[in-house]
Amino acid sequence: MTVKMDFEECLKDSPRFRADIEVVQSDVIELETRLEKLVKQCQAMLDAGRVYCQTSKSFVSGLRELGHPRSGDKTMEECLEKFSKKLTIILDAQGEVIETTQKAVKMKLQNFVKEDVRRFKDVRKEFERSSETLEGALARNAQAPRGKQHEVDEASNGLLNARKAFRSEALDYVLEINVIEAKKKTDILMAMLSMMEAQAQFFQHGHQSLSELDEYRRKLAEEHTQFVLNAAREKRDMEQKHAAIKKKDVSYDDSIMDFNADAANGIAMEGYLYKRASNAFKTWSRRWFSIQKNQLVYQKKFKDQPTVVVEDLRLCTVKPSSENERRFCFEVVSPSKCCLLQADSERQQQAWISAVQNSIASAFQERREDPHSPRQRCSSVSVGSLGGGGVDQQNEGCKALEEIQAIAGNRQCCDCGEAGPDWASINLGITLCIVCSGIHRSLGVHFSKVRSLTLDSWEPELIKLMCELGNTVINRIYEARIDEITIKKPHPSSPRGDKESWIKSKYVEKKFIQKLPETGRNPPLRRSSGRRNRATIQEQNIQRPPLKPKPNRATLPRVTGLNPSDLLQKNNTSFHKDVDEEQEDLSGLHPGALLYRSAALQNFPVMADALAHGADVNWVNVAEESSTPLIQAVSANALAACEFLLQNGANVNQADSSGRGPLHHATILGHTGLVCLFLKRGADYNAKDKNDKDPVTIALDNANADIVTLLRIAKMNKEMREMDGAFGQSGDDTYHDIFRDFSQMASNNPEKLNRRSADPKS
Template sequence: MTVKLDFEECLKDSPRFRADIEVVQNDVSELETRLDKLVKQCHAMVEAGRVYCQTSKSFVNGLRELGHQCTGDSMMEECLDKFSKKLSIILEAQGEVIETTQKSVKLKLQNFVKEDVRRFKDVRKEFERSSECLERAQERNAQAPRGKVHEVEEASNALLNARRSFRAEALDYVLEINVIEAKKKTDILMAVLSLMEAQAQFFQHGNQSLSELDEYRRKLNEEHTQFVLNAAREKRDMEQRHAAVKKKDVSYDDSIMDFSADAANGIAMEGYLYKRASNAFKTWSRRWFSIQKNQLVYQKKFKDQPTVVVDDLRLCTVKPSTENERRFCFEVVSPSKCCLLQADSDRQQQAWISAVQNSIASAFQERREDPHSPRQRCSSMSAGTLGGGGGGGGGADQESEGCKALEEVQAIPGNKQCCDCGEPGPDWASINLGITLCIICSGIHRSLGVHFSKVRSLTLDSWEPELVKLMCELGNTVINRIYEARIDEITIKKPHASSPRGDKESWIRSKYVEKKFIQKLPETGRNPLLRRSSARRNRATTQDRTVQRPPIKPKPNRATLPRSTGLSPSDLVQKNNSGFHKDMDEEEEDLSGLHPGALLYRSAALQNFPVMADALAHGADVNWVNVAEESSTPLIQAVSANALAACEFLLQNGANVNQVDSNGRGPLHHATILGHTGLVCLFLKRGADYNARDKNQKDPITIAVDNANADIVTLLRIAKMNKEMREMDGAFGQSGDDTYHDIFRDFSHMASNNPEKLKRRSADPKS
């Protein structure tokens, strides 16, 4: 006898079990309907012999429909299909000779419906009643306040009794389901066999059509006899197992909580948890959670599409939560959200925490074993380099350089701890601030919006060389000297790695959004205009020539930056005033009175990243216009100094790549005039308009051709060609040609790592 439902699945009371119960109930209801219909058809055949032929056809059709309903059982489906076809032939010539046979069929099926189906319905009502009691007891137990011991004890006892009663009724219900499933086969088969035996006796020598079924009937009789014997034996074994399981204490879930990373169905852990909603009411809902495919998901019903809580377990962490009134709570924290969950007991809480942690470890193990993962590629590249292979391709060199660059970012002073809470080993970064972050702080930064912080993973995301170069120019130490300059004057305590998420979020918002801890610049807002010295005015006349314009001031050495000198950015402004950097052909400027926009403008030409970050922290407009210098912007100033990382820093902080000066020239025009190939590549990747014309009606391509700069001409033409190809492909075209991406990637690496290779000119002035 085939077991329809398993007793162990019954104890879990999972959505899968509920779905199977619903299918069985629908099957029994459908079976009852069809059997009632079949009985009425048989009764009509007996009572109305005059219309026997018509009613007999309906009866045969009823058998055929019953066979279709038994599509899951090939034996019954085949049996009913064969018999209904043969009966259709026999009934064309058959008279009123089968009345007694029809009565026996009618009586057998009526007894099944009136006795067995009714008993099934009674057990079903008891099961549904105990299920409702269990739900009420679970809700009451979950709502029991931590501090009221008597209410907790009362709720726990009520839940214990309700669970014991429910599981007892559930076991009885499953037994009844399996029994009626078996009895359905025996009774229906017996009724049909009785009918066929009567027909065989009626035709003394047998009709040719019926005689063709003799062999099949004999085989079916043998199978039925064996089936009855097997069913009786299995029923006895099932009753014994039912009695043994019923003797156990099934009030607790300890025996059915289990983590299996290698489960055949891919589900490492599953069970009920309460989930707190993220709405204003913070309501709690009981849902069926599971860990599968490196994801944490939940669903209300078995047929519902699972809702994903954590899309990738490698990006989350889990920890107990004691900040709320409910017991057995824990948090699953990812960069984008924090989900608060509640188990039914302390043991289940620990089991779920352990399961999530083990799943995270398994996900990372699979990632390391994947030969296509970034970490594995880095390892293989390093191994190839150490092995002395000299014939590697350019792509392998770039991968190896990218891995070394990421190590360099993490080696910047202060970057080995999270910038905001100090947790060691941070593997996330804010690219517009130039800092490294832990996973919790990165999620808080992401919630601030990209206008405050742009978050990336140091290990999972791809990094362009100019971004790596930018990250190496700043670091946690430099940024904290700016954004935490007045931390000693304020009573607010900086959070540490084990601080609650709420404390970290409050600190980060105060630090970056409200900017409570920055040091005020001296006398800001006094001098909104900057004027050029005579030497710079003389140099301005060469802007239309092909000779490269020298930077306004030399880039300070890395040793002079605040993280190595111990100076704050505000101190650095004062030191600039006292002659820290002197231009070779200009007198020293006084920067102490500049407002943030002008300070950003000057520091962009100096490539002084700490002062640029300081100016932005004090509210500098990244697109500030200096009317006194042909409406130039900080980005154009960085172009004049050929400062690739400074341009990337300004772009990441919202600089407009297409903003033009009074001559109608944007950053791309200036980079083309000065022959800065790396900057041209950067601006094209950031969406610069290569068709824009200046007041002389010259676009960047024309300027590059006039200046005989073959590299820049190549970049501009490839960018234009790539855009035209995408427009020809339409809305469903690809994002770009692979050759385009390969060339721009090569130029980016060259501009960041070997800029001297870009100082090339074409011999043909019109090439």
């Protein structure tokens, strides 16, 4: 222990001793003031710390609630759960630091002030009292007269007792000074050491807890970067869509009405309708109607139990109602009651009537079918339009199903591998199970157009398109890098969430396609010759040719080297022979130009690959009279290639620099099957080129009777539809018969059309 004052010095009671006493007293008073202030500050810190911990725990509780499993975002749930757990651990450790500070710092310092400093003050008072007594005894002893012995003795005894008492108190005071000096060092240092140790343990514990999340934080940072990129891309796409939609007429209020008998949720049709009450007041109420489980039901709120309007759709009929003063009304009549409903528009009225009719037909069809044999549901027409030729059309539908499933890989779902898929994506050319088809439908038609192989109608050109691609070909494009990425492909029993995540990564984000740029892989490509070479194509590695620096569009060479007028002087057989023998290196083309070239070569895998890499389906080659991939496919008389481009968003009316669209070129070249296809896909038969000639005039100039007939019938059919109104016939039956015949010939017997085009008199 350090001795601040000497005991011998205190016995002398010298001026030096008195000076040291004053210094010590001043130091103790200052120490007491500072310690009291520090204790108050420590208490304030502890109170604030407890409030902080309590508030932080409330914040962590909020994080846990934000990451509740019902949020549906697994990444968010996992992130918030992990972080909240670590924060809870850190806050618990901080609570321990607060308690340690309470015990080791505040209590010790407070005890030092209350006990040691108070005891020092008490001893100092006794010392000062004995010092004053000694001063008085000394004064009396000095004043005692020499002649008065009893006073001298009394003064001497008083002085002796006073000096004895003073020296005892002085020794006690010096001892207390030395003790408090020593305790000041030990207690304060021990308190600070305990606090530093607690803080060190707290920060080490917190660092260790957060260090366990290092790998997860790096992974989350990468995902966040991807989320930012995706969000920016989606924002750009949404802004473009928003701008495009704002340019259109948005004054109407017609909802999109889709009937889907095989919807995954069992709801074939749903939407708002007004319903007239059966009471005496005949009031109208707006309710949410739906067709599900062969019943027509409605509800006011989502949580309400649906009210059944029609128990069994097979026992009812539907018809428009014109007797009511309200517009857009129709009746659903059953043996027990009649329900009067009102739609918001004429289009919605027609859609609901068709939906109820289709549901009635579907209910009867399911009744006739064997529930253990879903394949018996094959039909090539919509379930509300069965007519006299229904049996033949059903047979054609079954044949189409068998033909499409015969393509390599098509007997299993393209995305999860489930056997016997009876759904298809017509723009991708793949077959799907019912679960994956529902996910594809949710992506939107700009990504995937879903159709049933058993219930929907299938035109010959669609069947031909499906047979040109297939699951094996498309998976070699969209899953080209699957071995390089540690993402497991779902299987038939995988949860729907896993399948949905996989499909979005595959077709929307395109994570597994071959990235650009690439190195040389493929030799120069030749035109694929349809079904004859399909097996060869599927055995090849369907990957893009090597890419070189992007060429200037103005320098792109022509594929065929022939103008449309020159093609009239060549017969169709020699033209295909020239294209088959022609070979062109496509390795240096960017996606748009690659789609342009492969469309002329009818190489479907390369066309699909170009679209997967972002090719603009309406890409314009300014060096070739602003020709498009669709016009290139017309030049090659590639029916399936044209259908493929149209299903992927090609503009059927986009004209070249001469003002000629695909219909003009098909008419000039005498491709009757393509003319039929374009008319069915909405081509404008009145459009004129720069020579002021429309397709009819061109067909008359070329003496092509078949094309003239198709154009005139299409025009007559449109006029009949406009004249008959919304509930009239959809056109002349002759129109449907002739177009169906031409579609069949163009897809299955194109040589008949070639002969007839070459010799109009035959």
